[in-house]
Amino acid sequence: MLERIRIVLIGTSHPGNIGATARAMHNMGLGDLALVSPRCEPLTSESISRASGADHIVHAARVVETLEEAVADCTLAVGASARSRTLPWPMITPRALGERLPAELAGPESRVALVFGREDSGLSNAELQRCHAHVHIPTNPDFSSLNLAAAVQVLAYECRLAWLEAGNGGGSRENDQDEEPQQPLASHQELEHYFAHLERTLIAIGFHDPALPRQLMARLRRFTLRARPERMELNILRGMLTATEKCAAGHPGADEGAVSPPDEKGGDGTA
Amino acid sequence: MLERIRIVLIGTSHPGNIGATARAMHNMGLGDLALVSPRCEPLTSESISRASGADHIVHAARVVETLEEAVADCTLAVGASARSRTLPWPMITPRALGERLPAELAGPESRVALVFGREDSGLSNAELQRCHAHVHIPTNPDFSSLNLAAAVQVLAYECRLAWLEAGNGGGSRENDQDEEPQQPLASHQELEHYFAHLERTLIAIGFHDPALPRQLMARLRRFTLRARPERMELNILRGMLTATEKCAAGHPGADEGAVSPPDEKGGDGTA
Structure with a gap:
């Protein structure tokens, strides 16, 4: 799908914008x-520098005289535009454009052009009227002129999202909301062992008085459960509790086991 | 909402990128x-030219030494990141980030930081671990490094879309927001104070050896940040640490001085 989307730049003045567009x-x-009638040399040190490794796209760019030639084989041409023009035209958002692309590009000969105008004056009315629809990137009304390559970036990003949502890109999780590690979560029972251990420890260090609970354990439960602890994280937390209990019993870490009588539970972090 | 979103650039090398980011x-x-420790002069003719009328944002930019300072008052910090790192972290898409913003910014003290790394090397692992979540802009896996300002453009665009969808920007606003009153979340600075306190305590009880860290602190950070602690919860956790430290120092239970266990008024969260 993506290979059948063409970016068309009309009358570009700054080589840097062409390079940044390629990137x-x-x-x-x-x-x-x-590139339609560029007003600069497309390949300069600046465009190559801004392309940052994508200058093969500038090298391969077709340079033509007119918009007609640039979009002749396209089944849909969409012009990037500021808001209302004298003659209202079908106007879509970048997101709606993306959502439309899979259907538009379903046929093997279909091809979509995204058309961008001059840095200073955008697309002319004549050019806009050669487009099926106009796309407007929402902007601050007080400062609405996007950099050319930034506008290309936003629309190209929507194209990629649409492509990913159509099941491409390895079908992977690229589009998923979360990339959570697939570590096993702690079970309910493991959590309960942890909370019991936590409560014992908080009593041992004098922080918690079961006679005056003041919702302490409820708050700690809520906090902990919200994080959905993994089993390994719970083991770490229990190890911390065991080390704390040893301190409370007066024999911290290093000299463990030597002098004092064993305490009754000997939790070592495993449930 | 938009005024409580901060863009943070770390170690930027090219003034042009700062100007283009402002635009x-x-x-x-x-x-x-x-701007965190920029590696260039932010205000140059190039940055002003690329800002194209938005250079007041560069003029007003706060320049600080560390990420800590830049995000101290933020309730959510999201780091722009390439995909997998050694320690997987909650990863969201730009779109999911946008969808989350209205709720994140509902409270009057809430503030969101979007953190971007160096042009050549991105964010360090230490920097990424100071973020609640990472956002990955989907890219061509063969050419995945976006220009810095282009990455800012994409995320800022999603911010604006989310803002518009929340009924701003001229549309009629009629979403009755009857969410339950939120407890204030801990700020970044409060969290960092907690993590420093946690590390000291774990060393004191012999559970943590900074010479052999084995990602202990990174794992505890990830766990804690995932839960999005409220300020009051953090006060409880710090009270627990203080009580633990006293045990480690050999005089447990000596009450006063520990932040007391829950108290409906809550502490003030100062470190």
Whole structure:
């Protein structure tokens, strides 16, 4: 899908923007760049530097005279635009554009062009009217002009998200909300052993008085359960409790076992 | 909401990226920029040129030495990160981050930091471990390094979308927010004080050897940050540490001085 999305830049003035556009494209997995009547030399040291390794896209870019040529084979052309123009046109958000892409690009010959205008004046009305729809990136109304490559970045990002949501990208978790380690979580029983151990320890160090509980254990339960402890984390916490109990009994860590009588529980962190 | 989102850039090398970040921020309605130990002069002709009218954000940027200072008052810090690190951390997508923001920023004292690393090497593991979660912008795995300002652009765009979806920006606002009153969350600084206290205590009881850390503190950080401790909960935990330290020093139970166990008024959270 991504290989059938073309970025079209019209009348670009700054080589740096062309390089930065190539980088943004390659970052998002796009590769097809067309330059319509650029007002600068596309390949300069600055564009190569800003491309930062994606200058092959600038090298491969097709340079044409007119928007017509750039989008001739495209089945959908979408122009990046500021808000309302004299003639209202179908206007979509970047997100809606992304959501539309899988269906638009379902056919093997389908091809989508995203068209961006000049740094200073955007797209002309004539150019906008050659587009099926306009896409507007929401901006601060007091400061609405995005850098060209930044605008490409946002739309290319939406393209990639749409592509990922369509099940690409390895089907992996790239799109998932959480990348939680697949460590086993502590069981209910392990948690209860921990809470019992915690309460004993807090009594031993004089922090907790069961006669005057003041919801201490309830609060510690709520806090701990909220974190959904892994088994290994619970083992660490229990190890801390055992070390604390030894201190409370007057024989901390190093000289363990030597002089004092064994205490009754000897919890070593395993439940 | 947007005014309580801070962009934090660590060790930036190129003034142009600082200027372009300011532009991306202002385009999306963000204004709070912090620069941690920049490796360049933030205000140069290049940064002003790339800011393209948003250089007031660079002028107003707070320049600090450490990440700690930059995020001390933040209730949520999210680090922009490449994918897997040695120690897996809660990982969210930019979109999930945006969806989470309205709730995160519901309280008047809440503040969110989005933290970005160096152009060449990103965020260090120590920096990443100071963040509650990591956000990964989906990229082409063969070319995954986004330009710094482009990464800011994408996340700032998601912030703005979330803000718009929450009914701001001119639309009628009619979401009745009857969420239960939230307890204030611990700030980053309060958490760091807690972690320092925790480490001291674990050394005192012989459980932790800084010469042989084995990721102990990283694991405890991850566990604790996952639970998003409230300020009052952190006060309880610190009270527990103080009581433990007294045991380790050989005089347990000597009451006063420990932050007392729960008390509905809660402590003031000062370290």
